[in-house]
Amino acid sequence: MNGQQRMASGFPEGFLWGTATAAYQIEGAHTEDGKGESIWDRFTHTPGTIERGETGDVAADHYHRWQDDLDLMSRLNLNAYRFSVAWPRILPDGYGRVNEAGLDFYSRLVDGMLARGIEPFLTLYHWDLPQALQDRGGWANRDTAKAFADLAATAARRLGDRVSHWITLNEPGVASVLGHVTGEHAPGAHEPGLILPVSHHLLVSHGMATQAIRAESPRPMSVGITLNTGVVEPASDREDDVVAARLFEGVWQSMFLEALYRKAYPDEILTVLQMIGGSADVILPGDMELIATPTDFLGVNYYTRMIIRAGAGSTPLPEIVTPGGPLTEMGWEVYPQGLRDLLIRVSATYKPGVMYVTENGAAYPDMLNERGEVADPDRLRYLERHFLAAREAIQAGVPLKGYFVWSFMDNFEWAKGYRPRFGVVYTDFPTQRRIVKESGRFLAEIAATNGAALGEE
Ligand code: FCB
DSSP states (O other): OOHHHHHHHSSOTTOEEEEEOOHHHHOOOTTGGGOOOBHHHHHHTSTTSSGGGOOSSSTTOHHHHHHHHHHHHHHTTOOEEEEEOOHHHHOTTSSSSOOHHHHHHHHHHHHHHHHTTOEEEEEEESSOOBHHHHTTTGGGSTHHHHHHHHHHHHHHHHHTTTOOEEEEEEOHHHHHHHHHTSOOSTTOOOOGGGHHHHHHHHHHHHHHHHHHHHHHOSSOOEEEEEEEOOEEEESSSSHHHHHHHHHHHIIIIIHHHHHHHHSSOOHHHHHHHHHTTOOGGGOOTTHHHHHTOOOSEEEEEOOOEEEEEEOSSSSOOEEEEOOSSOBOTTSOBOOTHHHHHHHHHHHHHHOOSOEEEEEOOOOOOOOOOTTSOOOOHHHHHHHHHHHHHHHHHHHTTOOEEEEEEEOSBOOOOGGGTTSSOOOSEEEETTTTEEEEOHHHHHHHHHHHTTTTTOOOO
């Protein structure tokens, strides 16, 4: 590629093009080599929790197929990969005793990436809390944050010589609300009063882990967090809808941004969280400073726009309205301009030095055709439009340095099991064969040309 093409692409030199995955969604090997039980192992084995009773016991069998998977990533010209470690694979009891075989797996995986010129982005927590910690209260218990700092230190000691980019938590807002209020995710609680302690302890754990990584690493590290971010809009300009949207947005995303970048929870959100049963006693002196420990980047996961209205009832809870526009298989609206707007707004408001899109992608019902290929024009177009939106954000001055498509391959999509396919690579689960989809070939071309192959909107 010549210099002119590089300039013309609109993406800065050295831009990272990758895909993202999470341990529980792809690894399988749920009891192998000394791995402990996670809350997702327990939850998926509880009847009635997951569509069709599916589990991540085998998932995409990545634990045994990682070399082929990395080979495929390099054939797709990808120069970065965001993956997560399974906490109970490294610390089966949650803290203390280290399972060397678990750490060895990630060490080999990291070496494999570096050998192929793929930059590792390691997420420490993508929702698979050790069950041993859940038995002592999970994220409602402050000790879980200390245990997380132990995980961070253990991983940084062993991998910090080779892993330069660390993501502490994935989407703490989702872990808090879907895990503890709607019960759709592990551990499956239905207690709104848990939002405050759980969200707060997750943020405290982020601060502690950030400091632990820096203390243990032999060289300067780039440390950040990944938040669930979307565009949230009220269904109408009626006051109750406007308030509902503001509360939803606050609990879902801005309480995290405000705590991380401004050392405070918004008053209105704190009041509501207390009204629904949360105690502010969990916020100890010094916590807000700890949470706001400076980081090097912010990761945003963007999928859609959410339209919110006030629910019925005496204490109306916000409700998500299904929009009329084109929807993906998740029922999520395709709304690319939201990515541009969100990147611009978050960058202007909180000024993170560097930003990454750490997840973006779409589920569609893919099928293998008679030629053994997967045509997925809807996903291809979804990605193309979101890449264009990211390019516009960069042109508007957003310091975006990389883009990770969710996901590398079809995998276990939490409560929805294997039905939603998000991969740019098709996973044929009965044989575990990987087949590159058309969107995968498109991504490979974008990565090879650093975006120069993108057209205009
Ligand atoms: C995000 C999760 C990821 C995946 C996508 C579709 O909320 O971080 O694991 O499930 O949604």
